[in-house]
Amino acid sequence: MAQLTTTSPAPAPRVREPRFHRAWVIAVVAGAAIVTAGAFTTVPGLLVTPLHENYAWDRGQIALAASVNMILFGLTAPFAAALMDRVGIRRVVVGALMLVSAGALLTSFMSQPWQLVAYWGVLIGLGSGCLTMTFAASITADWFDKRRGLVTGALSSSSHLGQLIFLPLLAWSVDRFDWRPPVVTLAFVALAVAALVFLLLRDHPADVGAKPYGATEFVPKPARVPGAARRTIAVLVSALRTGPFWLLAGMFVICGASTNGIMWSNWAPAAHDHGMAVTAAASMLSLIGIFSALGAIFSGWLTDRFDPRRLLTVYFAIRALTLLALPLVFSSTVTVLMIAFVVVYGLVDVATVPPVIELSRRVYGEDGPIVFGWANSAHQLGAGAAAFLGATARDMFGTYDVVWTALSVACVVAALMALVVRAPRPA
Template identity: 75%
Template sequence: MVQHAQTPVTSPPTTAPDSPRSAARRAWAIAVVAGAAIVTAGAFTTVPGLLVTPLHQEFAWDRGQIALAASVNMVLFGLTAPFAAALMERAGIRRVAAGAMLLVAVGALATNWMASPWQLTLYWGVLIGLGSGCLTMTFAALITSRWFVRRRGLVTGALSASSHLGQLLFLPLIAWSVDRYDWQPPVVTLALVALAVAGLVALLLRDHPADVGVMPYGADEFVAKPAAVEGAARRTLTVLFQAMRTGTFWLLAGMFVICGASTNGIMWSNWVPAAHDHGMHATVAASVLSLIGIFSALGAALSGWLTDRFDPRRLLTVYFTIRALTLLALPLVFTASAQPSLIVFAIIYGLVDVATVPPVIALSQQTYGDDGPIVFGWANSAHQLGAGASAFLGATARDVFGGYDPVWITLAAVCLVAALLAMVVRENRAAVSVG
């Protein structure tokens, strides 16, 4: 059984909890606000791929220097997540989420005054990486675990899809704006959206159902709010060291390294340059990537529903196998225009793009209990390490081989490895004690 340190809790309010219907409305409203924050943060993660050519032309910077900012962004995006989860438990979800959106907005606005590659790395890589890293699937897992007892898989899938929904809402418009107005106006517009969402989070998001006198959705009784956890960073590292003693953690982290390398790592920073190699216009390439985002959202929501009903390990095996087959077929269907075969690739690949998140969150929670969101945060860090490495190595491989075909084939092979790893995850719970 999973063992945990006893966490002091605050007393329930003196007034009676609100009705179940009111609790349901409040829980879904919180999920919508959290989704808006994730959507906005997700939009910033896809922009660097659209800025490579404009920045190269304007500043004559090497493409590798520009890609470095994207890699730093991805790595910090992942490394921030587990600490952000613990910080949210210490300082409150609302404060951390609102502050993160402000940091993202400041980083985006600051790019308008940059003159050197290191400034791009600082503003987009560090500031936006840290801010958006607080609004990842770990944030989604914490919201879900506090506000929902029923429909957790569905809500997790929907919030997981929110990041890619940012692509759907912003990416084609940003690509068109960059093509028509250069890169500064769309970046400033995104920064202003981030400021507006920061205000929305500060006004409407709440840390725990007890704050507003309601029960979590689907709960049978009132749940008192846990007391603020002291030593957020220490607890985050303690959970990591305890989890590292279990084989399940290494299997989850290994799968997520491959997951990050074969999804956002290669796609967000290398898809548009790869399409350009085939003669495809940037706006068309962004539209195809947006189509992937649409079906990623659908796939994540569907995966959440499936995770409530089927073995998460088997789902992961199926998802990684399908992803491997689509990447293997990509060199055969990549053309100068969006042919039906490429559209089929975008649909199938999109459906399994983010679908891995709900099963991994479920396995983390099943195995590590209350520490599951933090453990998932560390697994997500591994995801982003794989993504950062893939973003840089993918561009490097393009320079060495003159094209991306070897990259697609290599990633297909490692996805098959991830499918095998999913098959050997143990079903029994790990004994994790956090003191």
């Protein structure tokens, strides 16, 4: 009798995960785009004096372009997040960099103040507004399941990194070659980064047959979401009916007021009130930027491990203490206490971003980047209000001490607000 033999089916081939995940390439390319956009935020301050001397334009006319740029920078972000869901991240980023480059090139040929507003204010404002922290939130949400907070912090610090890298070079170039060569150079840098984005950036891991970094299962690419502008407004209307949005937006209003809103426009005159030289004050502000970048990365690492609400409470409490102590550490020279303030304040400057992005994701799911975009618009609103009201208070009271105290109290309020945000824990 013949012996029957049974054969078991051959085991399925084992798919080896790549040692180096494509997500890290995407993060680096996204960081390059954000660094480039951040470089353009440093230019208006360098153009005021050359344009005033060359064209005899009023400083107010020149500042109007920067104001329009800042407003559009904040308002564009939530619409850009929805547009990325509609046509893809790569197309939006390439288009934004092309818009920024076109605005810079056209600025080099302008002859009237309204052209500065149109080119630098509108075109560059719209383009750079697409490359904000909302863009970072979209990248991390799609490409990372683990290390999301760390990557968010690194990308959030990229804008400051662009300022730190390009500001000394741009200032030296303007001083030596006038204002046009650095503006044109930045335009070509934006074009080069646009080409890099087109070649390497992809919308979703499924486009290259990969899983998000740290994910255990393959994630299909979501369908395109039509009606980007309509969806952006709809998400806002829906979020306005929820308590967490008001808390997140309220915290970011205070965050904007107590960081770039007051510091970028009032730090130098406040230091001058205490007899500090302009160069020393500028050096301290640059040092704040360095520690802001480090603080954002470290905050992202912490956000992966701790409750983001508790982190926000700690950050705002530390910021409140530093602002309250600032009048005591200001002096005519750079002291150890001043450096200590710069280090501590800088570390919590942008540190609030990764926790707020994570809370937006937890509460609002796939609408999280758009919700964060609207919260970021509130951040710009707080920044603009502090820039104006801070200077007004200085004129009324003859000192900035009342400003630092008021902002310190506001940060205490923000610290308490963070504790009551209702957010589900991640699965």
